[in-house]
Each structure stands twice: as structure tokens, then as C-alpha cells.
Amino acid sequence: MALNRSELISLVDRLRREPNETEWLEFKENWHEPQVIGEYFSALSNGACLAGKSRGYLVFGIADATHDVVGTNFDPYAVKAKGSQDLLLWLSVGLQPNVGFETHIFDHPSGRVVLFEIGAAWDRPVCFYGTAYIRVGSSRTKLAKHPDKERAIWSRRTDWSAEVCERASLDDLEPEAIAKPREQFRIKHPQNQDDQAAWDDKTFLNKAKLTIHGAITNTAIVLLGKPEASSLLSPAVVKISWILKDAQNHELDYDHFGPPFLLQVDRILLRIRNLTLRTLPSGTLFPQETSQYDPWVIRESLHNCIAHQDYGLYEGGSMSWRHRARFCYRIWGVLSRGMLRP
Known part of the structure; x- marks a missing residue:
């Protein structure tokens, strides 16, 4: 679901309040060559991974020195890339692995803005047509020149679904939702139905690996949680x-x-x-x-x-x-x- 204009304005204003451009954030006043944009996509994706961010941002229409909104006439839907290909398709094909990006064009009160949101690298560096890039200070460079950063990206993999939701308890789970997998568990494991009948919810959820020693995992909230329990997973959006x-x-x-x-x-x-x-x-x-x-x-x-x-x-x-x-x-x-x- 796309962000509306007010949400986009709030997002850009929040990014503008960053004291400096970072390895996951880049401001540009106007249009750059397609190859340069693709290299930034790779660099910002890899930088977001290293910074623990879910997304990197490339924003056109912002002065990089002052972070003032100056507006831009860049139209990513009209610009052509190499071989007269549509720019966005060409960029998407070039990202390997394709972590995805979103394009937003909107009018900020101070000028027109084009915002690209690029997914963070996951468990491997993101390349652009075969080459991975990274931001070091204010410079964009090849990731291969920084093996320490490349190793860090390869090692950044966590299983969010298995993480414990520290603030959650059994009271945050919907009894009706627990009853449904209990019935399926009984059908799949008929050999110990008598034992299962004596299990309380805590024991069953441990057996089903939806909890860890009684601790509620993120998966348990997503699948079995009460509607109001979704706030316990913030800033994740479960919808x-x-x-x-x-x-x-x-x-x-x-x-x-x-x-x-x-x-x-x-x-x-x-x-x-x-x-x-x-x-x-x-x-x-x-x-x-x-x-x-x-x-x-x-x-x-x-x-x-x-x-x-x-x-x-x-x-x-x-x-x-x-x-x-x-x-x-x-x-x-x-x-x-x-x-x-x-």
C-alpha cells in the first residue's frame, strides 16, 4: 500500500533532519546518469544493511549541503536508460539480488521531490550489473575495495520470525487461533493424543515451536496474536x-x-x-x-x-x-x- 502525500512529506522531512548524508541516505538536487543512479541503489542497499536499516533512500530535489528542498524536474518514468530501455525496468533488472525499490513522486510544500526507497541487502551484497558498491563518507566506491564491509554484509542474517517478542505473553494470543493448530497437531500426531489432551497452551506452543521455552516469538504474534498485539511488534507492520x-x-x-x-x-x-x-x-x-x-x-x-x-x-x-x-x-x-x- 503506497504512502500518501502527507506521509511522504513527513518521511522526507525526517530524512532531512539527519545531520549528514550517511551510507544509507543520499540527497541529489537533480538528474544523474542512469549508471550513477544504479550504483547508488547498490551502495545505499549495502549501506542500509551495515547500518541496520530496512531501507536506503535516494532523494532528488534536496540540496545535499543544506538539506533544503529545492525541487527537481527529474521524471524517472520518462527518462530512458541504455538501449532506450525504461529507466525503472533497467534499474530493476540490474540489481542482483533484486531487493526491490519503490518510486515516489510528490509535491513537497517547498518543491517537487522524487524519492527512491531501496530495500536493504539481506545476506549478501547487492550488485548493480555485476558490481557491488558502498558509501564511504561522502564517496561512492566499489565494495571490493573494503573487504571488511563486504564480510560484514555476508554475515548479516537474522531470522526475525524466530526472535522473541520480549513484551508479549500468553495473554496476547487469541484462544480461538491457538485451538485451530492444536486440532491440526492432533490429526498429524495421533500416536500421543492422550498426552496432548493434558497439555496446557504453553506446553503445546513449545511443542509446535511457536514459542521458545515459553517465550512468545514474533511468529506466534503474527499467526496467533490478538489484533491489538500487533503493536508489540512495532516498528514492524503486520497487516x-x-x-x-x-x-x-x-x-x-x-x-x-x-x-x-x-x-x-x-x-x-x-x-x-x-x-x-x-x-x-x-x-x-x-x-x-x-x-x-x-x-x-x-x-x-x-x-x-x-x-x-x-x-x-x-x-x-x-x-x-x-x-x-x-x-x-x-x-x-x-x-x-x-x-x-x-
Whole structure:
């Protein structure tokens, strides 16, 4: 779900308050060559990883010396890259691995701003067409010249889902959500059903590896937590957005779903228009009816949104239904443009 104008203005103003440009933040007054922009994408992504940030930022329309908004006429949708390719597509293809980036163009009260948000490198350096870059001071340089930083990026991998949510307790979990996996656990492990009947919730959750010695993990909050428990995971955003759009990509309706995600999948499915298609096979007057989408496919896509979302980023997963029968699933931190299902 895109940030609105006021949120973008607040974000840029917060970035402008940084005392200096950093390894994850770069201000530019106006347009630079496509190759330079791509190198900055790589450098800022790698720098964000080293700084423990979820994103790097490249902002056009800001004076790098004073951080004043001066405006820019740079239009990333109009500029062409090498071989007359669209700039954004060319940049996306060049990022390896593609950590994804978001493009925002908006009017700040002091001038027009173009903001790129680039996902942080995860467990390996991000290269741009085969070369990795890094910011050192105010200079952009090749990462290979700084083996200590490169080693640090390779070693930066944490499993957010397995981390303990220090402020959470069993009272923050939804009893109905706990009951559902207990039933499935009983079906999968019929050999010790008598023992399972004596387990309290704490014992069961330890057995199911949703808690660690009774400590509530982030996964437990995402799957089983009460709606209000999502605030315990802040600044992570635990949310799936359903958005209905028309053929011109205008939003017509929306709904947001939070924990417990284990129960929300069925509720989200009720919002999806899965039309009944009728075909007339040869040799009969009786039409055959079938769903436009296999419900299993939709459910599996929703499960992917939940399981593979990078909750450390500022947005939750989103799912759009567009006229002309197209789904778009967006999983932040994994898929930059979503999976389109014709």
C-alpha cells in the first residue's frame, strides 16, 4: 500500500533532519546518469544493511549541503536508460539480488521531490550489473575495495520470525487461533493424543515451536496474536491489505487485516471475487461450471504473503483485485512488483 502525500512529506522531512548524508541516505538536487543512479541503489542497499536499516533512500530535489528542498524536474518514468530501455525496468533488472525499490513522486510544500526507497541487502551484497558498491563518507566506491564491509554484509542474517517478542505473553494470543493448530497437531500426531489432551497452551506452543521455552516469538504474534498485539511488534507492520481497483487503477474499496493471520485467510478469501465460468463442451447442451481461480491457488498465495513478507519493512503485504480479472500479490522485501496471475 503506497504512502500518501502527507506521509511522504513527513518521511522526507525526517530524512532531512539527519545531520549528514550517511551510507544509507543520499540527497541529489537533480538528474544523474542512469549508471550513477544504479550504483547508488547498490551502495545505499549495502549501506542500509551495515547500518541496520530496512531501507536506503535516494532523494532528488534536496540540496545535499543544506538539506533544503529545492525541487527537481527529474521524471524517472520518462527518462530512458541504455538501449532506450525504461529507466525503472533497467534499474530493476540490474540489481542482483533484486531487493526491490519503490518510486515516489510528490509535491513537497517547498518543491517537487522524487524519492527512491531501496530495500536493504539481506545476506549478501547487492550488485548493480555485476558490481557491488558502498558509501564511504561522502564517496561512492566499489565494495571490493573494503573487504571488511563486504564480510560484514555476508554475515548479516537474522531470522526475525524466530526472535522473541520480549513484551508479549500468553495473554496476547487469541484462544480461538491457538485451538485451530492444536486440532491440526492432533490429526498429524495421533500416536500421543492422550498426552496432548493434558497439555496446557504453553506446553503445546513449545511443542509446535511457536514459542521458545515459553517465550512468545514474533511468529506466534503474527499467526496467533490478538489484533491489538500487533503493536508489540512495532516498528514492524503486520497487516495484509485487500484493495479493489478499476481498470484505470483507481481504488474503489479496501480492507485491512491484522493478526491472528491463521484465522484471517478465510476472511480475506470472502473478499475475493472468484467468478463462476461457464463453458459449453462439444456434444452437449449442458454448460459446465468452474471457478475462475482454483481456491487452493488463492489460499496458497495468501499463505505466501504471510510466510515470506519481510515484516521489518514499513509496509505489510498487499493484495489487489483489478477489473479484467487480475490478482496482484505484493510481498514486501521479497517481490518488488508482485506476482501477476492472468
